[in-house]
Amino acid sequence: MATLGEALAAGPVVLDGGLGTLLEARGNDLSSSLWSAQLLLDKPAEIRQAHEEFFAAGARIAITASYQVSYEALETEGLDPRAVDLLLIRSVQLARAARHGAGLDGQAWVAASVGPYGASLADGSEYTGDYGLTVAELRAWHRPRLQALAAADPDILAIETIPSLAEVEAITAELRGLGVPAWLSVTVQGGRLRSGDDLAAAFAVAAAAPEIVAVGVNCCDADDVAPALAVARSVTAKPLVAYPNSGESWDAEHRAWSGMGEPLHSHVGEWLAAGARLVGGCCRVGPSQIRDVATAVAAEPAREQTEPLR
Numbered sequence: 608m609a610t611l612g613e614a615l616a617a618g619p620v621v622l623d624g625g626l627g628t629l630l631e632a633r634g635n636d637l638s639s640s641l642w643s644a645q646l647l648l649d650k651p652a653e654i655r656q657a658h659e660e661f662f663a664a665g666a667r668i669a670i671t672a673s674y675q676v677s678y679e680a681l682e683t684e685g686l687d688p689r690a691v692d693l694l695l696i697r698s699v700q701l702a703r704a705a706r707h708g709a710g711l712d713g714q715a716w717v718a719a720s721v722g723p724y725g726a727s728l729a730d731g732s733e734y735t736g737d738y739g740l741t742v743a744e745l746r747a748w749h750r751p752r753l754q755a756l757a758a759a760d761p762d763i764l765a766i767e768t769i770p771s772l773a774e775v776e777a778i779t780a781e782l783r784g785l786g787v788p789a790w791l792s793v794t795v796q797g798g799r800l801r802s803g804d805d806l807a808a809a810f811a812v813a814a815a816a817p818e819i820v821a822v823g824v825n826c827c828d829a830d831d832v833a834p835a836l837a838v839a840r841s842v843t844a845k846p847l848v849a850y851p852n853s854g855e856s857w858d859a860e861h862r863a864w865s866g867m868g869e870p871l872h873s874h875v876g877e878w879l880a881a882g883a884r885l886v887g888g889c890c891r892v893g894p895s896q897i898r899d900v901a902t903a904v905a906a907e908p909a910r911e912q913t914e915p916l917r
Contacts, residue, residue, distance in 0.1 A: 622887025623661035658705030664894035665901025671698040674720040677727035699759035719761035736771030736802030745777035764789035771802035782818040790821040814843035823848025836881040846884035853891035875903035
């Protein structure tokens with residue numbers, strides 16, 4: 608099987624879209640605080656089939672359903688820490704099974720999703736980073752989940768939607784010695800992290816970690832991507848990551864989306880020109896949009912990668 612690094616050396620790789628978005632479109636209720644983690648418990652076949660839909664649309668990386676899995680939330684469902692570990696491992700196994708079912712063994716990869724602390728609270732705080740926790744406390748919170756996902760042997764860890772410099776520092780420190788490569792993508796607004804922290808500082812911290820092989824942005828407005836990638840390129844030659852939302856806005860209080868989306872594929876050329884090597888979509892981006900992104904990626908001329916993904 609080709610490694611993800613070898614694939615990126617040959618050209619950009621298309622990510623999937625919003626897994627939760629597709630699961631809801633398939634008729635699943637994700638209204639509980641457990642979000643897609645509920646389906647890991649109750650309907651794992653739905654998650655596998657959703658991954659397969661994204662593969663059929665042209666995605667070559669499946670991001671697992673582990674984004675919102677937390678020990679505290681699942682304790683309320685009667686799961687002890689070992690059971691949560693097994694659920695995290697299941698998320699990787701389902702993506703792997705979907706890859707096999709799609710006939711893409713050796714041609715697609717599994718990224719184990721590591722969401723921010725705020726995602727576990729289901730209160731929208733991943734869009735502010737206002738947790739009131741120290742770097743040490745955040746390290747302690749992320750540690751067991753990172754270890755469990757690393758033990759599942761994914762192709763890469765997808766550290767995603769990170770809103771603050773403190774959480775970037777915490778996760779970067781906890782990645783040391785895990786033995787699994789990771790990308791780290793932050794969520795931004797108006798040229799800064801959602802917390803208001805300096806974007807260049809966050810990218811510099813992440814890029815300095817040997818375990819982090821790509822940096823970028825996700826879960827943001829498409830118009831914020833290119834400026835953020837320019838900041839990232841100013842501090843690192845590592846491959847860049849871009850997978851924004853559809854353009855709609857999330858109302859955490861009412862747990863609903865509002866506004867109009869926009870076609871992400873129209874931005875693909877500028878993202879690739881800015882150094883993006885992993886390109887896809889996040890919230891409210893379904894298989895049809897990923898198909899358009901994959902078509903746009905295939906139509907772009909080849910560009911030399913500045914630094915190999917190890």
